[in-house]
Amino acid sequence: MREALDRALNHLVEESLRMLSLVREMTQEATEALVSSNGAKAEGVIAKDKEVDALELKVENEAIAVIARHQPVASDLRLIFTIIKALTDLERAGDYAMHVAEDALLLAKEPPLKRYVTLPEMGRRLLEMMDTLAKAVAERDAALARKVLEMDDQVDGLYEEVTRELITYMMEDPRTITKALTLMRVARSYERLGDHLENVAERVIYWLTGEVYKAPEDVY
Amino acid sequence: MTEALAQAWEEAMEGLVLHRERRVLYLNPKAAELLEVRREKVVGHSLLLALRDHRLEALALHGGERALEVRGRLLKARALPGRLYLWDETEAKRRLEALEEATQVLAHELRTPLAGMGPLLEALTPKTPQEKEVLDLLKGEVARLSRLVKDLSLTQPGPKRTFALEELWPRLERLLQERLRGRRVEVHLAHPVRTDPEVVFQILLNLLDNALKYGQDPIRLVSLAEGNHFRLEVRDRGPELPDYENLFLPHHRGFQGGTGEGLGLYLVRRLARNLGGEAYAFRQEPENVFGVHFPLD
Numbered sequence: 001m002r003e004a005l006d007r008a009l010n011h012l013v014e015e016s017l018r019m020l021s022l023v024r025e026m027t028q029e030a031t032e033a034l035v036s037s038n039g040a041k042a043e044g045v046i047a048k049d050k051e052v053d054a055l056e057l058k059v060e061n062e063a064i065a066v067i068a069r070h071q072p073v074a075s076d077l078r079l080i081f082t083i084i085k086a087l088t089d090l091e092r093a094g095d096y097a098m099h100v101a102e103d104a105l106l107l108a109k110e111p112p113l114k115r116y117v118t119l120p121e122m123g124r125r126l127l128e129m130m131d132t133l134a135k136a137v138a139e140r141d142a143a144l145a146r147k148v149l150e151m152d153d154q155v156d157g158l159y160e161e162v163t164r165e166l167i168t169y170m171m172e173d174p175r176t177i178t179k180a181l182t183l184m185r186v187a188r189s190y191e192r193l194g195d196h197l198e199n200v201a202e203r204v205i206y207w208l209t210g211e212v213y214k215a216p217e218d219v220y
Numbered sequence: 221m222t223e224a225l226a227q228a229w230e231e232a233m234e235g236l237v238l239h240r241e242r243r244v245l246y247l248n249p250k251a252a253e254l255l256e257v258r259r260e261k262v263v264g265h266s267l268l269l270a271l272r273d274h275r276l277e278a279l280a281l282h283g284g285e286r287a288l289e290v291r292g293r294l295l296k297a298r299a300l301p302g303r304l305y306l307w308d309e310t311e312a313k314r315r316l317e318a319l320e321e322a323t324q325v326l327a328h329e330l331r332t333p334l335a336g337m338g339p340l341l342e343a344l345t346p347k348t349p350q351e352k353e354v355l356d357l358l359k360g361e362v363a364r365l366s367r368l369v370k371d372l373s374l375t376q377p378g379p380k381r382t383f384a385l386e387e388l389w390p391r392l393e394r395l396l397q398e399r400l401r402g403r404r405v406e407v408h409l410a411h412p413v414r415t416d417p418e419v420v421f422q423i424l425l426n427l428l429d430n431a432l433k434y435g436q437d438p439i440r441l442v443s444l445a446e447g448n449h450f451r452l453e454v455r456d457r458g459p460e461l462p463d464y465e466n467l468f469l470p471h472h473r474g475f476q477g478g479t480g481e482g483l484g485l486y487l488v489r490r491l492a493r494n495l496g497g498e499a500y501a502f503r504q505e506p507e508n509v510f511g512v513h514f515p516l517d
Contacts, residue, residue: 014268021274028289039496040449040515108496131256131291134272139261 005070012066012083015059017134019090020200022052024130026097027193031123034104034186035116042108045101052094056087063087075210082207089196089203096193103186113169113179122158122190125151129197133204142208148201149213155194162187235306237270239280244270254306256291280304316469327372334366371422371487380416385409385443385452388421392428404437411443413450413516419491420452423499426484427454427510434458435508445516449497453511461508464501488512 026045033042063084066072072080100123129151136144166180166187205213229236235251237244244262247270252259255270262270268277273290276297285298287309296307341359346352386409393400405428413420424441431439435456444451461467468489488510489499497514 010266014266017268017272018274018277021268021272024273025275036493037496038493041496043515128292131272135256138269138272139258 030100037108042101042105049098093196145204159191237304
């Protein structure tokens with residue numbers, strides 16, 4: 001009985017990792033589409049969001065089935081709730097990667113406002129966050145999950161930087177407003193994507209330590 | 221012997237992951253390094269837990285070969301039943317990026333002096349047949365260099381317009397007339413497209429130039445529309461090549477004794493990517509196929 005429950009729980013962890021890996025791929029490709037003005041690549045990302053949505057539903061149903069079949073308690077139950085809550089965040093993270101791709105598609109139709117530097121850097125940091133998060137989950141390492149929270153602060157810092165820079169552009173030349181606003185929306189999507197990863201990291205800490213951790217800025 | 225082999229894999233410079241029924245049986249130190257995992261944490265566990273990448277897992281399970289960016293590294297992965305081999309290609313990619321950057325700087329620096337040289341040469345009046353011959357040679361070389369610099373500059377595609385692909389053929393024919401003489405070239409460019417005609421012309425010119433140099437007749441120029449994508453191919457009856465992907469690397473010649481700079485297909489790929497598409501090459505008996513695809517507007 002215990003063995004069957006362990007198998008089911010491991011499977012749920014694996015499927016969550018798969019979902020994280022899909023969101024990572026979307027984020028990477030959305031950033032590449034943005035930098036290289038590659039509309040076809042952006043369209044590919046938009047199509048992948050459906051896979052993430054389908055996987056969310058599948059894993060959620062499986063998690064509910066595990067509760068119904070095994071009636072888990074203590075840390076097992078904590079894991080299942082971690083997964084169920086993390087699924088929502090991952091699905092939202094996928095949505096934001098898709099929003100970046102949608103804006104990349106818009107931006108690809110015209111010459112770029114400038115050479116993008118900070119935005120791809122935000123994308124790169126998010127990929128690192130996802131890699132660290134995947135490692136934290138795979139190796140059951142709460143210290144790594146805490147590192148993810150610190151990494152999100154760097155993404156927030158870059159967001160501020162991009163916003164300031166784009167405001168300067170708009171003030172200097174009002175003709176740039178439309179493009180600058182789209183780029184600001186891209187930065188916002190990256191920033192929100194990071195927040196959802198931070199939420200997942202907090203839940204991983206809860207799963208591994210039982211400690212309810214909230215990043216300071218989340219406490220109102 | 222088995223023990224020696226096991227020891228050799230422990231010391232190998234190539235990563236190896238052995239798996240069965242989606243579980244990791246063994247991974248060597250190099251694979252652990254490339255995947256950034258600790259062996260004791262993943263051996264005996266699920267494959268996805270070790271690879272932590274759904275694309276790599278799919279490759280391991282279904283077989284094939286692919287280059288993937290995994291955790292900041294470019295990994296070349298080859299999968300056979302129960303075995304996944306990994307190589308680190310990050311350094312090669314970095315070198316290519318450095319080359320790309322240097323190319324851009326060089327093209328930028330050369331563009332202005334070259335633009336001035338053409339009119340200066342035109343202003344010279346040769347006095348003897350030898351002088352005329354030298355001058356014509358110089359003009360030809362400057363024109364060739366200018367074209368090369370233009371091709372190397374990573375520019376955004378120019379204005380789009382709708383045009384029939386057939387329109388490009390008379391211009392190609394004029395430019396390559398000497399070399400087309402006595403060759404069998406079939407043109408099936410039936411589609412109208414909406415894109416930058418100059419880029420498409422340059423792509424076709426490079427592909428046809430290659431086919432005339434290295435391929436065998438009949439050479440076929442073919443256009444195909446597939447969903448919202450469009451393909452443009454130059455096919456020839458040349459012999460099968462050992463490797464089709466490496467041909468797109470700069471300074472790589474597919475044929476011994478190639479006379480070009482080894483930049484033709486590299487430029488085709490760059491131009492195709494500028495259009496939001498990709499360049500490809502493969503064997504489809506009895507032809508070698510060189511083509512590009514890009515989205516229809």
